[in-house]
Amino acid sequence: MSKMKMPTNLPDPIINENAKIVLARRYQKKDTEGTVYETAKELFWRVASSIAAEEAKYDRSTVKPAALARDFYDLMTSYSFLPNSPTLMNAGTGLGQLAACFVLPVGDSIEDIFDAVKHAAMIHKSGGGTGFSFSRLRAKDSVVGSTGGVASGPLSFLRIFNCATEQIKQGGTRRGANMGILRVDHPDILEFIKAKERDGELNNFNLSIGLTEAFMRAVEKNEDYDLVAPNSATVIGSLNAREVFNILVQKAWESGDPGIVFLDRINRDNPTPTQGDIESTNPCGEQPLLPYEACNLGSINLGNCYARGHNGKDSEIDWDELRRIVHLSVRFLDNVIDASVYPLPQITEMVGKNRKIGLGVMGWADLLYQLRVPYNSQTAVDLAERVMKFVRDEARSASKQLAAERGPFPAYAESVFGEANLGPYRNATTTTIAPTGTLSIIGGCSSGVEPLFALSFVRNVMDNDKLVESNPFFEAALKEADAHSPKLMEEIAKVGTIRKMDHLPEELRRVFVTAMDIEPIWHLKMQASFQKYTDNAVSKTVNLPNSATKEEIWDIYWKAYEYGCKGVTVYRDGSKTSQVLCTGDGD
Ligand code: UDP
Incomplete structure (x- = not known):
């Protein structure tokens, strides 16, 4: 596609001091000497014009690429919406890998395991983060058919993934991030739960335990549950569910790891179950994906959607503005899929079928500050639900409109939407709430739906x-x-x-x-409110004071289940010397 000329009257973006540093370090193009040769204005035009250019492919498109490029430019430079980092870094550069989130399968053979290591390296190099389930790997010490030897188990392989990641910087800017998940009924679960007990161990991984409904019921009734060998699908033992939950809580209290994800709940919301089960999420937990699926994210800055009442009081949310931003952002994210070049053909195929996008929000705490609503209040929790319902409804309506112009996502007929005759939609999912670690610095806003630190x-x-x-x-x-x-x-x-x-x-x-002033329960209630109207998941950390007890963490994990969250992560102040990624700090 030919490059669109930058209009002469394009206004310069206003860049805050923090953003200047981050943009120059990570996003603006550099020559081989490392000297930045792209201005921030050129960066935003590069992204806006290359994503808008995709529009030309669609005969029935209702918008002109040049006008759309200008709209996208204004959308980004007003910081009302920003696409995820890989899009800002790579769009229009010829690199073309624009998605932040990937999930790769890890099969139970040496070939499959090392394929996954290689594929993860390719994704990290292109700026994406990877999630894996290690649940298909046979347990430690089980027999290896071909050699008669014994298997070394998921954990030993996880260390190999961790080492490989250590060596690869994402596009020369940041190290890759990973999520490692093991089902709670895997025979090696206890070892996995304790895997990060030493500080610095597996530091390129977030770990989560995949909890099942059967397991949660066993915790409630204080019963044993079965451990299943993944390679033979046979029950090879059992553990007391409450004891396992207790160890999980103990480790999370010590270091914040592991988190938990509710696998059955994630799969209940799987829009394309005929394509298989969802086994893992991306690194920060907000994006459950099928094996070989990728998803690009983007975040709306809610702080920009504040409307001061005419009388100077009675401030409100500017719903019309929010609607406008959502519709434009959905078009942007759908175009990103077309502009993206994925590192593996399997990924191109999966993304092409389901066309998942993840539109989310940031600047939530900023909006509450402007509205003078305390984060730790029922008013804020109710408003979260109202805002996210609006975002999801409008995002779906925008996706419907795109389906009318471009056709539904190819797997629509076999999806839950097709089955129920809802839609058609252009995208199998439209909403995800990302951490926005770096985007919030560029936008100069509070991150995701977190309170201010x-x-x-x-x-x-x-x-x-x-x-x-x-x-x-x-x-x-x-x-x-x-x-x-x-x-x-x-x-x-x-x-x-x-x-x-x-x-x-x-x-x-x-x-x-601030985060530390807020009782943990409000963190959780807020997460649950946003989750209620989010197709994918919500990135959120429940911050706890150093004095928090194990009983409190137990309670949070349990309530996350009761409140309908898809997972939860806790962090007890001072429990870890170095924090895992997504804080906006460099390597
Ligand atoms: N991510 C990554 N490496 C990082 C930070 C993020 O691969 O150092 C990926 C990961 O999949 C994460 C997603 O990007 O879940 C979104 O993170 P965030 O919103 O913080 O990224 P941003 O777009 O703000 O850089």
Whole structure:
């Protein structure tokens, strides 16, 4: 496709100081000496124009590529929407791998295992993250038919994946991220649960235990459950479910790992069950995928959808603006699929069939600050549901409109939508809530649906760069209350929170809460509210104070199940010296 010329009247983007560093380090194009030769404006035009150019393929398209390119440019440079990092890095560069999320199968043979290692390396190189289920691998010490020897088990192979990852930087910018999942009924489950007990062990992996409904029922009734050999499908032992759950909780209390995912629940929402079971998610857990599937994500900045009431009060969400952004973003993400070149033919085939996209939100805490609604309140939890229902309904309606122009996703007829005569849709899934680790830095907004970590803090970004950051809505509110001073900001940067600052107005202390001020249950309620209207899953960490007990973690894991979450991750303050990826820090 020929390159679209940059319009002469294209406005320069306004880039915040943090974004300047991140964009130059990771996103703007560099020559062989490492010198940046692409401006931020050129970057956003490269992405906007190359994604809009895909439009020309569709005869019945209702929009012109040149006009669309301008709309996409404005959408991104107003930071109302940003596509996932690989799209920003690679679109229009000839590299063309634009998706963040992949899941690869790991079969029970040396060939299959090393194919997966190789395929993961190729994906990491292109900027994507990979998830794997190790559940198909035969248990440690079981017999190997061809040699008469004994198998070394999922964990020993997982270490090989971890080592391989260590050596490959994603497009020279960041190291690959992985998710490793083992079903709770795998015979090696106890070893897997304890796999990250030493700090630094398997540090390129997030680990999650795949919990089944049968297992959760056994925990509830304090019963034993069966361990099944994956290679023979025979029961080879049993464990007490509560004891296993207890060890799981103990390890999560110690280090945050492993997390849990509810496999049966994920598969209940599998839109294309005829293509097989979903065994794993992507690295940060928000995107369950079939083996060899990939998904590109994008996030809407809800902080931009605030509407101040005409009287200066009665502020609301700007629903019309949100609708406009959702529709344009869905078109963008669907075009990304066409613009993407995947590293393996199997992936091209799977993505081509289901055309999953993952539109999500970021800047949620910023929106709540503007609305003066505390994150830890029923009002916020109810609003989350309303917002996400709106986003999903509009995303589906946009996907329907695309199906009318371009045809439904090829597997539509055999999908649950086809079966129920819903749709047709262009995409098997439309919504996912990503962590937005780097996107939120570029957009200058709060990340995903997380509360702010601190109202003001010093951020260490990559090597020696230090970035000082204060939340702009908090600063504005302080000014409005005549309480802003450089000395106060310094004080706040030391502790992050104003919870104990009695001299500040009560209203400010109620609204401007941070992750650590919030009772864990609110984290979970918020996750569940967003999950209710998200096709895929929600990236969320339940932050706990260092003093949190094992009983509290048990309770959170259990409630995550009761509330209908697809999984959960906890992090107890100070329980790990180095944190796993997705925080926006470099290697
Ligand atoms: N991801 C990755 N490496 C990283 C961070 C993220 O491969 O260092 C992938 C991973 O699949 C993750 C997804 O990108 O789940 C989305 O993460 P995030 O939203 O933080 O990425 P961003 O687009 O903000 O860079």
